Amino acid sequence: xxxxxxxxxxxxxxxxxxxxxxxxxxxxxxxxxxxxxxxxxxxxxxxxxxxxxxxxxxxxxxxxxxxxxxxxxxxxxxxxxxxxxxxxxxxxxxxxxxxxxxxxxxxxxxxxxxxxxxxxxxxxxxxxxxxxxxxxxxxxxxxxxxxxxxxxxxxxxxxxxxxxxxxxxxxxxxxxxxxxxxxxxxxxxxxxxxxxxxxxxxxxxxxxxxxxxxxxxxxxxxxxxxxxxxxxxxxxxxxxxxxxxxxxxxxxxxxxxxxxxxxxxxxxxxxxxxxxxxxxxxxxxxxxxxxxxxxxxxxxxxxxxxxxxxxxxxxxxxxxxxxxxxxxxxxxxxxxxxxxxxxxxxxxxxxxxxxxxxxxxxxxxxxxxxxxxxxxxxxxxxxxxxxxxxxxxxxxxxxxxxxxxxxxxxxxxxxxxxxxxxxxxxxxxxxxxxxxxxxxxxxxxxxxxxxxxxxxxxxxxxxxxxxxxxxxxxxxxxxxxxxxxxxx
Numbered sequence: 001x002x003x004x005x006x007x008x009x010x011x012x013x014x015x016x017x018x019x020x021x022x023x024x025x026x027x028x029x030x031x032x033x034x035x036x037x038x039x040x041x042x043x044x045x046x047x048x049x050x051x052x053x054x055x056x057x058x059x060x061x062x063x064x065x066x067x068x069x070x071x072x073x074x075x076x077x078x079x080x081x082x083x084x085x086x087x088x089x090x091x092x093x094x095x096x097x098x099x100x101x102x103x104x105x106x107x108x109x110x111x112x113x114x115x116x117x118x119x120x121x122x123x124x125x126x127x128x129x130x131x132x133x134x135x136x137x138x139x140x141x142x143x144x145x146x147x148x149x150x151x152x153x154x155x156x157x158x159x160x161x162x163x164x165x166x167x168x169x170x171x172x173x174x175x176x177x178x179x180x181x182x183x184x185x186x187x188x189x190x191x192x193x194x195x196x197x198x199x200x201x202x203x204x205x206x207x208x209x210x211x212x213x214x215x216x217x218x219x220x221x222x223x224x225x226x227x228x229x230x231x232x233x234x235x236x237x238x239x240x241x242x243x244x245x246x247x248x249x250x251x252x253x254x255x256x257x258x259x260x261x262x263x264x265x266x267x268x269x270x271x272x273x274x275x276x277x278x279x280x281x282x283x284x285x286x287x288x289x290x291x292x293x294x295x296x297x298x299x300x301x302x303x304x305x306x307x308x309x310x311x312x313x314x315x316x317x318x319x320x321x322x323x324x325x326x327x328x329x330x331x332x333x334x335x336x337x338x339x340x341x342x343x344x345x346x347x348x349x350x351x352x353x354x355x356x357x358x359x360x361x362x363x364x365x366x367x368x369x370x371x372x373x374x375x376x377x378x379x380x381x382x383x384x385x386x387x388x389x390x391x392x393x394x395x396x397x398x399x400x401x402x403x404x405x406x407x408x409x410x411x412x413x414x415x416x417x418x419x420x421x422x423x424x425x426x427x428x429x430x431x432x433x434x435x436x437x438x439x440x441x442x443x444x445x446x447x448x449x450x451x452x453x454x455x456x457x458x459x460x461x462x463x464x465x466x467x468x469x470x471x472x473x474x475x476x477x478x479x480x481x482x483x484x485x486x487x488x
Contacts, residue, residue: 001178005186008149035075036344036375038083042071043351043377048090052083054271055130066330069323072348073331076341078130085130088193089114089137096144102154103147108269109223110140115265116219123257124215132215135200138188139220142180142201145187205246214250221247226262226292236295259296266292321466324349328470332477336484340375342477346448346470347377353470354463356450357430361474362388362399363446369393371400371446379453387428388449398424402435403447408468410434410450413458432458436471440479448474 042048049071056074057067068074075083097107117136121129147154153175160171172179184201196212203213205221225239244258253261266289328345331337343361350359358378362371373388390396398421402409411417411433417425425433433451437444448471459467 001176001182001186004150004176005183008145008183008187009190035072035080035341036377038075038080039072039344039348040377040381041087042075042083043348044379048087049352050271051086051090052078054268055082055086067323068327069320070327070345070348071352072341072344073327082128082130085134089134092137092141096148099148100151102151103144106140106144106147109227110137110144111269112227112265113137113139113216113219113223115268116222116261117215119261119264120215120219120251120253121212123253123261124211124251126211126215128212131194131196132212132219134194135197135212135216136219138184138193138197139200139203139216140180140184141188142182142184145183146176146180205250211250214247218243218247218251222258222262226295236291240295255296262292262296321349321353324353325466325469325473328473332473333480337477337481339474339478339481342474343375344377346474347375349470350448350450350467351377353466354450354459355452355457356459357452357456358384358450360385360388360449361446362449364392364444371396371403373449374446384428399435399447399449403437403444406437406439406444408434408436408464408471410459410464413460413464429453432456434459434464434467436467438471438475438478440475440482445475445478447471 042052052071052074053068056077068077093107093111097104114133114136117139118129118133121132126132143154146157157168157171157175160166160174161168164171166174169179181201185198188197188201196210199210199213200216203209203217203220205214205217207213207217209217221243222240225243226236244255324345328342328349331345332342347359347361350356356378358376358381360373360376360381363374364371369392371388371390371392373385376385388399390400392400401420411421411425413432413434425431428451430451431454433449436448436450438446438448448467450467
């Protein structure tokens, strides 16, 4: 196994995946700086953004009757640890599902196991359902790695099981000389995954494991019983009964609760495929879904279970903007709202609501002599932030000059750039940018800034008005904060 492990770790794509996962689970506190750094990871992965929002809107986490649309707001509720767990799961999924039809299906099964695990953990009242999701996603890591890096060996293993009627353990012994779990454990340790993930990979119903391990073992076996193999064999019902009996003493759920878990897992998996623009084999996925429902004794919920969403992009964008603006407004008008959190919500609203690559919040110093970037979101934002430190004078360049006009402007949508603006934009590697002043009590206190790199479509007037409305809400929040401090 050592030779195969070395080949995987030395693979051209492995270091990038390893770095992504290690970065997303690195130690971060639940403070403003950590939230901003985490937001940059989340908002650059569309499916992860939607997963964070969906999780915050789940029954387990929601604390009010209003749905959440902002990923920043969702992260404030969930905390850094939960978001890191979601990020780790989805980075693994998105890396491997792109490789081949076989890997796409394996990642689908891993995702179903992860969703089963989260659902079971919630039904059992466990405190960390997203930890169960993370462990479920990595439960079958060893098989995924073999299928990806040693496809010929993987095909031979599956052939021995199908044509020679060998057990998985016997086929693995013949071809590899070790179990999938052995490889999965070694790689997860190399990635620095939590001990719970390592324990979850090896968890089995017959072994003495923690409550979390019991959930992972059950969820994996449930996925195998419902989805592995030919959907037309007619044996899924019997396999399911055997799984329920084997785990009954550790996972105490009613049959109705298990049906809910499976149905919710299918729905969540379908939503992720749609949000990530991934096209599964719909015919096969529909058959698997129907077979799973049949084994559970319930009717298929919808004939279009695995069809892609077809909503018009422009309609969806308008609806998203409305919801993001409403969420920012609610936060800005709330008593005791934190300006840092308001700024992050506004930055997300601009980034997701308009066609921008980067967005920054800049503030004036107390003596009003310097304009400095306070926070930002988008591509390579950490490299950009140090460049936004301008004197409030003629030496401040185009950003200060535009800010001093006290009007929102986006170039070259409203007019062509002048020589200084064009030279500055070229130095930043962009083709367009906008400045949106934040004004409180008649005085400029800062601005929001947005830009796009070469080739980007210019925002229309509605988009510019939308960004201006978010900027005005930031000004409102700052004004309210100052009034509270003055009367306090």
